[in-house]
Amino acid sequence: MSNMEKYRNQLINRKNIIVLFLLLAVYGVVQGLFNIGVLGNFYMMTLILVCIYIILAVSQNLITGFTGQLAIGHAGFMAIGAYMSAFVTMKLEGHLVAGLIFGALMAALAGIMVGIPTLRLRGDYLAIATLGLGEIVRIFFLNFNYMGGATGFQVSKTINWTWAFWLMVLSVVVITNFINSSHGRACISVRENEIAAEAMGINTTKYKVLAFTIGAMFAGLAGGIYANYMYFIQPGTFSFLKSFEILVMVVLGGLGSITGSILGAGIMTIGSALLADYPEMRMVIIAVLLILIMVFRPNGIMGNKEFKLNFLDLKKKGEENGTT
């Protein structure tokens, strides 16, 4: 069975093992510190929020950084995921997993419905249309009295570090694998040159909608995790400012860089938490930093490069199996 062996070697290579080991280490250290009480509830919340924002930033990056579509409606999909998952877990008393899946799927469905008509708009027009759609979603939930309307909706807390961390890992792996497939490259070709992509046989509309739908689905998942962790959700949380926040993380980290988005989400979330006692000063500092970074490093921290574990790759470079 040489084929089977070959396949096993492609999956279980040195790099993947090291990454898995690092992930287990991060997960274990955080869980351990929390169990012995070194890590308080506040820090745990921050770390879980980091996971949520990583999912949001990476999925936004798929749409904006990789496929080149400036859509600013992520908060809307997050809201759909949050409310729909809470609908399953609270109103139907369903299992958390059922809630998360339902929330993500409903967000994906909304992504398809929104994406097909709006994605032929270009640049700023797409931005304002999606921003408007996100606001429409928020206003819908504001008037959705079945789940609390403007006053908000209570959700039992069922998400813990284990869920948040591994769902984040799952999201990043799925999106990374997608980008490194031929279908992902088709999305990137849309960003690079839409007219040339069409001329090379790429159905650009299809790939824009595909990227948008996958992005929306993970925004919905992030919303579901958020809802089932925070005890309480209300429409005001999902305003266009939340979409801005996510976009800022992506651009800060670097458009078209997954590791950049992870970094951006981490820096912004932890930074905000550290300054939580000075809420106004915090926003002013964030604003000034943002302007400075854009003025001096307009392509973000990572540009479109990835942070790679190449120094761990002791074997020849020929084995990179297509992760160019």
Add this chain to the structure above:
Amino acid sequence: MESAELIIQQLINGISLGSIYALIALGYTMVYGIIQLINFAHGDVMMVGAYLGWFCTTRLNLPFLPALIISMALTAILGMIIERIAYKPLRNATRLAALITAIGMSFFLEYGGILVVGPQKRTFPDVFPQTVYEFGNVTFKYGDIVIILITIMLMLLLQFVIKYTRVGKAMRAVSFDKEAANLMGINVDNTISATFAIGSALAAAAGVLLGVYFNQIDPLMGIMPGLKAFVAAVLGGIGLIPGAMLGGYAMGLIEAFVSGLGFSTWRDAVAFLILIIVLIVKPSGLLGKNIREKV
């Protein structure tokens, strides 16, 4: 109330609110026309203008008109400073980087504003007589009339500046083709500064009028009107001055009528929905021309 009267009443409400949106939208559209930047901080510039007007009337006890003019002048300077510090260095960077900078500037003004003046709402003094004119069931407030008239005067003034003055001609030239304008001896940097100055002054006027209209101001007051004015600019056709006016009045009227029909919690959603439908049918806005990318 008869339905005809109801319609007239909402028309009045819509036009006075729409005037304010139109003033803000003009700044958005002028800046977009000249450097293709969505200046998300524009609504917050308006907020600063409102505070300056408030300061002049309550602390300096100035009458309305001098307060308005001082506020417009100082806000114009603020607009130029913002452009020089935050946007000029990014003129050759990606448009997304410039957009993020604008978002950063917006946060800076909002929360810097909270640090300086505090988060609480301030009551805007009654600068106009509280006279109400009644025609049957239709009421005209004195303030409504002033808002509408000031807006019309400012728009006429803007048209004059753009059509007949040197700086206006330069603005049109730069928005048409920066490089060619530069070769023709137009100082592009100064022209862009002038655009920000004029746009910010109009926003300041809008801010003061908004304070008068709602009787109160706060540091986050620029967010929603700013967003709606931007929607108005896109609705009319961004980059086009008549488009911004049309879009502004359209937004005001949509809001007034949706509220008048008893769906006030849905009014923003309706406005966005109309925007999206217009964009899908006519991607460059109501008055915009479709431009084709050259292959």
Add this chain to the structure above:
Amino acid sequence: MALLKTENLSKSFSGLKAVSNLDLEINEGELIGLIGPNGAGKTTVFNLLTGVYAPTEGSIYFQGKKINGLPPYKICQRGIGRTFQNIRLFGDLTVLDNVRIAYHQHVTYNTITGILRLPQYFKGEREMKNKALNFLKIFDLDDKAGELAKNLPYGQQRRLEIARALATKPSLLLLDEPAAGMNPQETHNLMELIRWIREEFKLTILLIEHDMSLVMGVCERIYVLDYGMVIAHGTPEEIKQNPRVIEAYLGEGLSDAGTE
């Protein structure tokens, strides 16, 4: 039967006729030139043939089937490949990826397989990479496979565009000024290359070119376009002697026609 045939093909932009009543007929295996002064509507013809523009009037038949109204990607999948006058590579991607994207329409695994990294994914990617590398070897670009397309020198970018268009496996290849900006030596090499790929890939080629020596050297038949209309059509010898062609070119001078 003609491989490509247009009947009465016309395109107007806000009332201005860019192409009017164009009747082209290209048979399998031919190498045809499309020439004309600047602004004669040559690139518009390409954009019509590839679906970038919809014709105002007339029809386009490819392999006997009407193709006007189809989106560009479908026309590409039917077998018309093209290059662009102003190079349109995927600049921030590697040379290898540029070619792999052109192969995408023949991808052997689906999205879910790619995300789950099933065996089909690795097999498909390996095949695609090998094919693309072999392809680059033909164009002498295999040692640049890992470089970003935008970092290639100009001449290599032009070659990569042709390679990428060929990777879509076309039966008709449209080349829009492939020699633009090349020096005489490079132009000569390109001529050789075009002749060679036609034999190797059994292609039909339609070529827009300003460089008269190139057109006269390789093309078997030539269409001359002026103000959107065909003013002459024939072998290179016939075209050279056609008074209307000389007249059309007089404005800019036949001798400098090759410099742009």
